[in-house]
Structure formats: structure tokens, C-alpha cells
Amino acid sequence: MVPIALEVTGSFVTWLCLYCCLCHRHRHRSPEWSCRLVTLLHGVIVTLLSGYVSLVDGPWPLTHAGSPNTPLQIHVLSLTLGYFIFDLGWCLYFQTEGDLMLFHHTLSICGLILVLGLGSSATEVTAVVFVSEVTNPLLQSRWFLRELGRYHTVLGELVDVLFVLLFLGLRMAGGACIMYAMVASPQPSWLLKAGGMAMYLVSLGFMLEICRFVRRKMLKKNLCWTRLKGRNAPLKTNGHLDAQ
Numbered sequence: 001m002v003p004i005a006l007e008v009t010g011s012f013v014t015w016l017c018l019y020c021c022l023c024h025r026h027r028h029r030s031p032e033w034s035c036r037l038v039t040l041l042h043g044v045i046v047t048l049l050s051g052y053v054s055l056v057d058g059p060w061p062l063t064h065a066g067s068p069n070t071p072l073q074i075h076v077l078s079l080t081l082g083y084f085i086f087d088l089g090w091c092l093y094f095q096t097e098g099d100l101m102l103f104h105h106t107l108s109i110c111g112l113i114l115v116l117g118l119g120s121s122a123t124e125v126t127a128v129v130f131v132s133e134v135t136n137p138l139l140q141s142r143w144f145l146r147e148l149g150r151y152h153t154v155l156g157e158l159v160d161v162l163f164v165l166l167f168l169g170l171r172m173a174g175g176a177c178i179m180y181a182m183v184a185s186p187q188p189s190w191l192l193k194a195g196g197m198a199m200y201l202v203s204l205g206f207m208l209e210i211c212r213f214v215r216r217k218m219l220k221k222n223l224c225w226t227r228l229k230g231r232n233a234p235l236k237t238n239g240h241l242d243a244q
Contacts, residue, residue: 077115135163
């Protein structure tokens with residue numbers, strides 16, 4: 001466990017130093033700007049690494065749940081654990097996130113520590129990291145587009161659509177398959193199974209928030225279309241069309 005602890009500590013220090021460098025580089029921006037840059041970079045790196053481990057390097061998470069951790073899996077999870085510790089500390093210090101996000105971070109940290117400590121089940125947890133983090137770059141891109149005043153564009157619409165589709169397709173549907181494989185297998189610890197189910201419930205909470213967002217956005221678009229249609233429609237005056 002000592003090498004893993006050193007690796008996690010190194011990961012935490014690396015993310016923290018990167019954040020400090022970005023704060024110095026972007027002194028005219030808010031601390032959240034630098035933190036989200038770190039989050040964006042982590043999301044891209046970990047999505048690529050966890051995707052490679054789960055889909056190419058193996059073993060397959062749907063059939064080998066509870067199998068011993070591989071060295072590459074340990075590296076990916078240690079990198080992720082260091083980031084989550086940094087991000088949870090940042091969120092607690094600046095008090096920017098709600099209870100659901102804080103609970104998600106806490107569960108993630110506990111789950112990663114448990115898997116690295118047990119020496120098994122990194123196969124399915126790495127897959128969970130992949131389906132969870134794949135939408136993160138889009139979420140951060142949406143925030144940056146808002147900050148730069150470019151959210152209400154075609155690019156902003158594309159980011160929103162891709163985010164919703166990937167969240168529902170990978171995090172919810174793919175996550176459900178991984179959770180089923182974990183619960184059905186006799187290998188994983190019962191504590192890890194309970195934690196996995198709790199994580200999926202958190203994802204359901206995020207999904208409800210996304211559904212509310214989609215509903216608000218559709219209502220707003222419908223209202224805009226109705227107003228636009230009303231402006232363009234010819235007005236009737238005393239049974240005759242207005243000259244406009």
C-alpha cells in the first residue's frame with residue numbers, strides 16, 4: 001500500500017500545483033476558472049486512460065467483476081483519487097457545490113480507497129470512472145462557453161445535446177450494466193456493491209437535474225418560437241389583414 005499511497009499523494013500534489021500555476025497565469029480570472037481548467041484536463045486524461053483500460057487492455061468489466069487489480073488500473077485509479085481529494089478540498093473551501101456533488105465526491109474517494117486497499121474490483125470501478133468522466137469535458141466546456149458569452153450559439157447547443165446523450169447512454173445505461181455485473185458476481189465485496197449502488201443513486205439524482213434542465217430549455221425554446229411566430233404572423237383588423 002505504501003507505493004500506492006505515494007502515487008496518490010503525488011497525484012494530489014500534481015493537481016494542486018497545476019491549479020496554483022493556473023491561478024498565477026490567470027490572475028484576472030476567478031479561482032473557479034483555474035479549477036475548472038484542472039477538471040477539464042483531468043476529465044480528458046482519465047476518460048482516455050480508463051477507456052483504454054476498460055475497452056482495450058481489459059479485463060472486460062461485465063464478465064470479470066471482482067478480478068485482481070492490474071498495474072495499469074492501479075495507476076489510473078490513483079491518478080483519479082488524487083484529483084478527487086484535491087477537488088473535494090477545493091469545493092469545501094470555496095463552498096461552490098451542493099450536497100449531492102459533495103456526496104458524490106465523498107463516495108468516489110471512499111470507493112477508490114477501498115478498491116486500492118482490497119487489491120481487487122478495479123476492473124468494474126475503472127469502467128465506472130470511464131462512463132462517469134466521459135461527460136465531464138462537455139460539462140466544463142459548457143461552463144467556459146457561458147463565461148465567454150458563446151453559450152447561446154450552435155456550439156453551445158451541440159455541447160448540450162452531446163452531454164445529455166452521453167450521460168443517458170453511457171453513465172445511466174452503461175452504468176446500469178456495470179452495476180448489474182458487480183452485484184451479480186460473487187467476487188466483489190458487499191461493501192463495494194453497496195457503494196456502487198449508492199453511486200448509481202447519485203447518478204439518478206443528477207439525471208433528475210438534467211431532465212429539469214432539458215424541460216426548462218424546451219419550454220424556453222417553445223416560448224421563443226411562439227413569440228417569433230406571433231411577430232411574423234399578419235395581424236387581423238376588423239376582418240382584414242393588417243398592412244404589415
